[in-house]
Amino acid sequence: MTITDLIQSATIAAIQELYGETIPAEQASPTVTRKEFEGDFTIVTFPFTRFVKKAPPAIAQELGEFLVKNVPQINRFNVVQGFLNLVIGDVFWRDFLLEIADNQDFGRQPKNGRRVMIEYCSPNTNKPLHLGHVRNILLGWSCSKIYEAAGYDVVKVQIVNDRGIAICKSMLAWQKFGEGATPESTGTKSDHFVGNFYVLFEQKFQVEYFEWQKSQVARDIFENRVEIIKNEKSKIEVEPVMDLNDTSTLSSIEIANPVFDSDKEKWGKFFKVYKNTYFNEHSQLGREAREMLLRWEAGDPATIELWRKMNGWVYAGFEETYRSLGVSFDRFYYESQTYLLGKDLLEQGLANGAFYKKDDGSVWVDLTDAKLDHKLLLRSDGTSVYITQDLGTAQMRYRDFGAERMVYVVGDEQNYHFQVLFETLKRLGEPYADGLFHLSYGMVDLPTGKMKSREGTVVDADDLIAEVISEAREASKERGEIVGLPKAEQEDILRKIGLAALKFHIIKVHPKKRMMFDPKESVDLQGQTGPHIQYAYVRIKSVLRKAADFGFRISDFDSAPSEIRNPKSEIEPQEKELISQLYRFPEAIETAAAEYDPSTVANYCYDLAKAFHRFFTDLSILKAESEEARTFRLQLCQAVANVLKTGMDLLGIEMPERM
């Protein structure tokens, strides 16, 4: 039983005995006392006035006396207004420290036999990973680690979007313009190689599109539809207009001539919006790409072979990026194998009345009573839509792993989709339906605005990783702390520091919030950053190495002399702050798991590191005033190091021994 539980139950008992009232546990739960007051934990007595006809301070006084008498760990108390501040005896804190100092696993719960599946990353296979994926990956990985620490058996999966029109664009571009080039022959990282052909396709398509805009057909369409577009209260009215006079944005592409000068603006707007329709209805390249998709669906051997080859390149590239980020997966699901799933579930839904069929044969679910809408589950031609395969995939995964919880780490633009998906699975009566959770996270913005792959403003994941490491290298040069180490070790340290900066910068923000990613700030090594926390750890390691050199005892505290258990001196405020911070670690993990929120752990680690730096600056460890104090502080160091290492590990951040 923890001290907070102890205080809580004692408070409930006290209120019962003193006033004959049973209060809810919540009202008896102690909070951490604010720094400006003396005490470790605080009970708020205002709510008790409801049944006690006394002023809050008087109640606090009586409750305090009762608790001191009945809970030996509580030494004394003070009352400020209605706040009862309890002071826990140093012996308790020293015992607590003894308990955890040597425990590498402090904070981790024993296995609870429950299983959770976490899906994250889930990229398309037509281009390399970018900053958005990085946020996703860090959240997914960190949640996995947090759930493991909370005692769960975790299965990490992703669904690879390996089919569809996008990859066909890359395939087609390679086939038409690639001239047999390979990642090896061009010396390009293989996922980037494929991505380059995707970009090439878009460029060629753009050229084709502008050429076409000169045609009479285009002119007719423009004149017939431009008014309609204008009258619709559509997004295009507010979108920035393509500047037809600015040739630089179109590179070498010749600009199609609008009919009249005054129509330039309308012309630009219209054909920006019309692009998709053009691709589907008029484009030669579009037709070829769609034909390729049809051949793929028909299982044409040559197409399949090309598809395998290009996806193979992409996977090799992804794997490299995952390795740099230090993440992994237990199982990959591929859309090419799941996109036809889910139809049997529709039968089930139709049979139990959860779904209905329209006259044209399409299948729907009515979710209006769940404040959602009618949702199509199967097209009238009998083919699947996106959600159909998600239904099937969920079922497949449950059969594969039997996880009682399934977490989907996916951007918040898909909030509605997941509401519909989960609600639909509930109506099907699937046994896992109540354990589904969409870990929805906000988009990542750049100082220059939103990331748009079409406008080439995305931040590439590999570039970013290289950048933060090189920044760490520059900073390290100036410090000169690690120059004496072997080259490989130096590189390992720089990698850890750079990645810590990047990862912490992203993971410290609450997932739900849209975040601003300033590349300059992401490589900061000072302040509220990953390296700041690593530095606390490194300082500890350095002290512990020196302590070992001197032969100071650190860890065999069980046989500690009695003066340590019955110390002459009191715990210093800086020490107390650290211990009480350590005490909160399991709670931080618990909260993070319950809320699916790694930022809780990130902020905890920062607070702990901050408290350590203050302690380190204010108090001498190796030259402490007594052996007792020295040993106590070494214990404290050991415990802080363990917790920092564990905590950062939960964020996917490694700790260097020196920096």
Next chain:
RNA sequence: GGCCCCGUAGCUCAGUGGAUAGAGCAUUUGCCUUCUAAGCAAAUGGCCCCUGGUUCGAGUCCAGGCGGGGUCACCA
């Protein structure tokens, strides 16, 4: 327009309904003869978007506005 999310210092972000709302960055100023100064301390900086409501108590909960974003396909 319907629904969902966000709004806290100049900027980036914390803040289980509790006491005088906190960090970092930026600006200014101190602290390396001492265990790694990627550190510490201090100063400056706030109608917690607005208006009501619930409560002994609201940045936090509720309602209504305002601002920003997302989403409302027989797309994925």
